[in-house]
Amino acid sequence: MKRRRFLSHAIKTASAAVCSQLLPPGLRTFPLPQSAVPKTSSNTSARPQLALTLDDPTLSFGSILRWQEANSRILKAISDKGVKAALFVCGMRVDDADGAKLLSAWDQAGHLICNHSYSHKFYGEQTSYADFAVDFLKDEKVIAPYHNRTALFRYPFLKEGDTADKRDRFRALLKERGYRVGHVTIDASDWYVSQRFVDGLAKQPNAPIAPYRDYLIAHLLDRAAFYRQLALDVFGRDIRHTLLMHFNPLNAFVLPEVMSAFETAGWQWIDASLAFEDPIFRSQPQTLPAGESLVWALAKETGRFENRLRYPGEDDVYEKPKMDALGL
Numbered sequence: 001m002k003r004r005r006f007l008s009h010a011i012k013t014a015s016a017a018v019c020s021q022l023l024p025p026g027l028r029t030f031p032l033p034q035s036a037v038p039k040t041s042s043n044t045s046a047r048p049q050l051a052l053t054l055d056d057p058t059l060s061f062g063s064i065l066r067w068q069e070a071n072s073r074i075l076k077a078i079s080d081k082g083v084k085a086a087l088f089v090c091g092m093r094v095d096d097a098d099g100a101k102l103l104s105a106w107d108q109a110g111h112l113i114c115n116h117s118y119s120h121k122f123y124g125e126q127t128s129y130a131d132f133a134v135d136f137l138k139d140e141k142v143i144a145p146y147h148n149r150t151a152l153f154r155y156p157f158l159k160e161g162d163t164a165d166k167r168d169r170f171r172a173l174l175k176e177r178g179y180r181v182g183h184v185t186i187d188a189s190d191w192y193v194s195q196r197f198v199d200g201l202a203k204q205p206n207a208p209i210a211p212y213r214d215y216l217i218a219h220l221l222d223r224a225a226f227y228r229q230l231a232l233d234v235f236g237r238d239i240r241h242t243l244l245m246h247f248n249p250l251n252a253f254v255l256p257e258v259m260s261a262f263e264t265a266g267w268q269w270i271d272a273s274l275a276f277e278d279p280i281f282r283s284q285p286q287t288l289p290a291g292e293s294l295v296w297a298l299a300k301e302t303g304r305f306e307n308r309l310r311y312p313g314e315d316d317v318y319e320k321p322k323m324d325a326l327g328l
């Protein structure tokens with residue numbers, strides 16, 4: 001109780017004046033500086049476009065592979081496609097010297113280094129505005145050293161507040177700090193498929209990776225098609241999409257095949273900075289509980305797509321029966 005009261009007080013007193021002093025010098029805000037303007041500037045191919053956004057870089061990979069190897073594999077897969085991704089950093093997973101090495105590799109490769117809060121709190125009933133705000137500010141210190149740090153915030157679990165007051169107060173804080181929301185448009189449960197892969201390896205060390213890879217690719221393409229069509233129906237145009245994936249063992253092994261599968265299915269990979277320039281990312285859906293994919297939330301707000309919207313938009317409960325049935 002004491003701690004909460006203190007934090008609440010700290011946030012109330014950390015008003016605009018104090019906060020702007022805390023803003024790291026040179027923090028990249030939109031629009032991007034000229035030097036960072038992405039090379040792909042218009043959609044001439046008429047193919048739907050998407051950018052890779054990767055959450056929760058971590059040093060904890062168990063015995064499957066070392067984080068260094070996972071990191072190089074993921075970075076190589078992205079650079080082989082000639083695009084820049086956005087990395088959403090949850091500070092507690094990388095807050096030491098090795099974590100700094102991991103983040104430096106992304107920074108040097110030119111990817112956006114973005115805020116995903118320090119402790120990955122679920123911004124619902126269980127988390128107050130004050131606690132959530134402090135946790136967001138704490139993560140700024142973790143990403144501050146990097147040249148490509150970018151003022152984009154991604155809510156953990158894509159949960160943006162359970163009441164209008166909490167939702168709007170945090171949005172006001174983001175604005176005050178020069179941030180925009182690093183929205184996901186194509187939500188998915190890649191984290192769960194990887195977890196099943198890891199569990200499968202624990203039971204059977206030589207379990208083949210291919211069935212998990214194939215499930216992941218089919219799942220991601222299915223979700224991409226769903227959110228693309230929903231976006232077309234809500235906005236009447238193809239928006240630039242942002243795909244949510246995670247820094248995890250399965251992705252470390254199969255990201256090249258995932259990215260190629262999207263191209264085969266007709267998608268074009270673009271830089272994350274270009275995707276986030278789409279005006280759709282400035283929307284502030286007035287839904288409650290707030291959050292989910294941006295497309296989901298804007299569809300929900302219209303009240304016209306109830307039969308196509310489940311809640312939550314994505315979760316392990318939707319994938320578990322299907323993976324069980326496949327013996328994965």
Ligand SMILES: [Zn+2]
Nearest residue numbers: 055056156157
């Ligand atoms: Zn996360």
